[in-house]
Amino acid sequence: MLNFIIRRTLLIVPMLIGISLITFVIAHLAPGDPTSIRYGLNPEVSQSARAKLKEMYGLDKPIIVQFGLWLKRIAMLDFGNSFIDDRPVIHKIAExxxxxxxxxxxxxxxxxxxxxxxxxxxxxxxxxxxxxxxxxxxxxxxxxxxxxxxxxxxxxxxxxxxxxxxxxxxxxxxxxxxxxxxxxxxxxxxxxxxxxxxxxxxxxxxxxxxxxxxxxxxxxxxxxxxxxxxxxxxxxxxxxxxxxxxxxxxxxxxxxxxxxxxxxxxxxxxxxxxxxxxxxxxxxxxxxxxxxxxxxxxxxxxxxxxxxxxxxxxxxxxxxxxx
Amino acid sequence: MSLLEVKDLKTYFFTDKGVQKAVDGVSFSIDPGETLGLVGESGSGKTVTALSILNLVDEPGKIVGGDILLEGKSLLPLKASDLTQIRGRDISVVFQEPLTALNPVLTIGNQITEQIMAHMKMSYRDAKERALLAMKEVRLKDSDRLFYDYPHRLSGGMRQRAMIAMALCLRPKLLIADEPTTALDVTIQAEILRLLVEIKERHNMSVLFITHDLGIIANIADKVCVMRSGKIVESAKVEDIFYNPKADYTKQLLEAVVKIPEDMRIA
Missing domain, CATH: 1.10.3720.10 (MetI-like)
Known part of the structure; x- marks a missing residue:
């Protein structure tokens, strides 16, 4: 029984990775990105500023690389900061x-x-x-x-x-x-x-x-x-x-x-x-x-x-x- | 006066495809201490007859005619609550499939004691004592441990012993054994039969023994009723059935039996 519980608990890890990969890809495939919502419709924001912003968020890299980086942080239980208010995601969720x-x-x-x-x-x-x-x-x-x-x-x-x-x-x-x-x-x-x-x-x-x-x-x-x-x-x-x-x-x-x-x-x-x-x-x-x-x-x-x-x-x- | 008297019993099944006359005018009687064998092929209405006695026929089946008398009192007009008093106490049943007839999520001990406690005003401790005694009587080895075991941990033969312990723990006047050995292998069959005969003699019980196996009937029955398509085609003493059968169907049945040399028979 204990054996079974341990095995099943370990199985959670690959399932989490698989599910998060699918979600990650779907979320990024959706048209638009964080820069477009805040600056996309504002003519005073130049393309270079948006590109800089993308670079800051790491959004210019290929999706799979982004996922790898994200996974690396998650492995250390770092959920990152929100793009909206820069507060740690883990705090937002805990609330x-x-x-x-x-x-x-x-x-x-x-x-x-x-x-x-x-x-x-x-x-x-x-x-x-x-x-x-x-x-x-x-x-x-x-x-x-x-x-x-x-x-x-x-x-x-x-x-x-x-x-x-x-x-x-x-x-x-x-x-x-x-x-x-x-x-x-x-x-x-x-x-x-x-x-x-x-x-x-x-x-x-x-x-x-x-x-x-x-x-x-x-x-x-x-x-x-x-x-x-x-x-x-x-x-x-x-x-x-x-x-x-x-x-x-x-x-x-x-x-x-x-x-x-x-x-x-x-x-x-x-x-x-x-x-x-x-x-x-x-x-x-x-x-x-x-x-x-x-x-x-x-x-x-x-x-x-x-x-x-x-x-x-x-x-x-x-x-x-x-x- | 006979212990059980079944008079012109009619149990029909009202299905979408029409009325199925499973039992159609069956009569017989059992005296105290007597064993009646009810023989017939599959679907001849043996089991429905047995279930009708305790009014356990499921929908869409219904007893539509006749009467069932236990010690002269009719069972048919009884209220459900009075009927539960008779079931399991005056009349007990051992069913065919020990694999499915025991509840898988209750311990053997629980299933025996609950029957005792349903009929006797008794503390759990006394009921347990009585249950253990019944388990010893059917020679369930290691009964103290088996008491707390679940049915799936027992072999088919042991489960049938547990069923018999359950059926006999309250010393019923009549035991209905509905093909109690059919699902078991041959050596276990012989043991279970011997056990049933032994307990029956010791307590002078009456038995209604249902089977399609004429060999078993020859060994244990006093009287035999041969059933076919819901009707009794012949009813006679056991010797007459075997040596002097009247109905053509009985003769056919006897011819269909595989002959085993005398010196190889059990019991």
């Missing part, structure tokens, strides 16, 4: 990461808390009216684009009803609040972004849970459990659920990347000061070091999530032992 983690962990929590009971109840009452209505709602949720859903939520709950704030995480007046009030305010502000973030994966996961449960309920050992005279409660929640949850653990590894990439859009819409919005802003500004920093951190978090899912799987399923 933003907690907000993203808060949003996504809250969403993950909501997804699992809701999806598992929905999946179980739909499977136990398969093809009933409840199951059919649930199926329609979930497919609608699955098909809804999250940016559109976010705007609907903002319009209805934020604007029409005025129940929830529509933007931001920590308003300026939060420093006048007591600790308890400030937590309450934060939770209040989490509702709409978390609802948006959860929607897609919630629909996804509860369908998985339903089919996993249906599959398990057909198994021979369920019939054995019934033949033993166990109550239906024990049959469903002890014998079936434990087996049905196994695949659901690994599906977390599919949800995590979806959540993190969703953050780019959702954080921007809700003015959430997280890493996703930082990434979005850095892309719009050709701020390569920041973009790459955000991608690296997000990739690392995703790979870490996958590793945790695999380890959890070995813990919950007695048949699986990684050698």
């Amino acid at each position: 933003r990461l907690p907000a993203t983690l808060l949003l996504n962990i809250a969403a993950l929590f909501v997804i699992y808390i809701l999806a598992i009971p929905i999946g179980i109840s739909s499977a136990v009452k398969a093809n009933s009216k409840y199951d059919r209505v649930m199926t329609i709602i979930l497919f609608a949720g699955y098909a809804t684009p999250s940016f559109w859903f976010a705007l609907l939520l903002i319009w209805f709950f934020g604007f029409n009803l005025g129940w929830f704030p529509i933007s931001g995480m920590r308003p300026w007046y939060v420093e006048y609040f007591t600790f308890f009030e400030s937590i309450k305010d934060l939770l209040w502000r989490l509702v709409l972004p978390v609802a948006t973030t959860s929607l897609l994966s919630l629909a996804n996961l509860s369908r998985y849970m339903r089919s996993s449960m249906l599959e398990v309920l057909r198994q021979d050992y369920i019939r054995t459990a019934r033949a033993k005279g166990l109550s239906e409660y024990l049959v469903v929640y002890k014998h079936a659920l434990k087996n049905a949850l196994l695949p659901i653990v690994t599906i977390a590894s599919m949800i995590l990347p979806a959540l993190l990439s969703g953050s780019f859009i959702i954080e921007t819409i809700f003015g959430w000061p997280g890493m996703g919005r930082l990434g979005y802003e850095s892309i719009m500004n050709y701020d390569y070091p920041t973009t790459m920093g955000v991608v690296i951190i997000a990739t690392f978090l995703t790979l870490l999530g996958l590793l945790i899912a695999d380890i959890t799987y070995a813990i919950v399923d007695p048949r699986i032992r990684y050698e």
Whole structure:
């Protein structure tokens, strides 16, 4: 087991390099560069000044050389400075990461808390009216684009009803609040972004849970459990659920990347000061070091999530032992 | 009075392609301490008959007619909660596939004790004691360690022993054995059969033994019912079936058996 964890952790390194190479190339292939956004449209800036600027940023070298230099710095955990404000990228990300983690962990929590009971109840009452209505709602949720859903939520709950704030995480007046009030305010502000973030994966996961449960309920050992005279409660929640949850653990590894990439859009819409919005802003500004920093951190978090899912799987399923 | 009486049982499957009459008017009875062999080819309705007794037939199957009496009381009108009292306590089942019939994520001990605790008011400690006793009775070696083991760590024969321990730990009046040895290899088959016969004699249990293997029937049954396409074509004492078969189908079945010289037979 320890062997497996070490091996898997080491595997993260080549995957990080591969993913960052692809991102690096795509980011640099996009038309325009940092000099064009600030000086390209200004007739008073000469071509030679732009060339000098490019040289300063190292943008005149071939892409692969630039990538090599970048990789060399990253290897020493130096993420470089932002092109926009010259602050270290690592500081910028460190400021933003907690907000993203808060949003996504809250969403993950909501997804699992809701999806598992929905999946179980739909499977136990398969093809009933409840199951059919649930199926329609979930497919609608699955098909809804999250940016559109976010705007609907903002319009209805934020604007029409005025129940929830529509933007931001920590308003300026939060420093006048007591600790308890400030937590309450934060939770209040989490509702709409978390609802948006959860929607897609919630629909996804509860369908998985339903089919996993249906599959398990057909198994021979369920019939054995019934033949033993166990109550239906024990049959469903002890014998079936434990087996049905196994695949659901690994599906977390599919949800995590979806959540993190969703953050780019959702954080921007809700003015959430997280890493996703930082990434979005850095892309719009050709701020390569920041973009790459955000991608690296997000990739690392995703790979870490996958590793945790695999380890959890070995813990919950007695048949699986990684050698 | 017979222990179990099945009268004109009809279990149909209502599928999209029409009604499948899996069991169509089956009647038999089992006396206390008696072993009834239910023989027939695959798909003849043996297993559905067994599952109907405990009302375990899955959708789209349904018991549409007849009656099932345990010690004179009908099981069909029982509420689900009353039925669970009978399942596993008065009537136990050993299924065909020991590989899939045990829950892979629960320990052997857990699966035996939960059955005891579902039917008896007992502390976990007492239930565990009783489970270990049952495991010893079916001669599971090293039962203290196996108690905490998961099914995938046991061989097929050991799993079937664990299933039998589970089925017998509450001393049921009737044991339904649905092809309990079919999935095992021949030497293990003989051991498991001997074990079943031994425990049955010791506790004077009744057994409904389902199989397609006439050799096994000859060894253990008192009475035999031959099933085909959901109906019983012949039912008689075991000697009569073998030496004086009436129905053509029974004769065909007997002719299909591979003959083994007398001195090479088991048991």
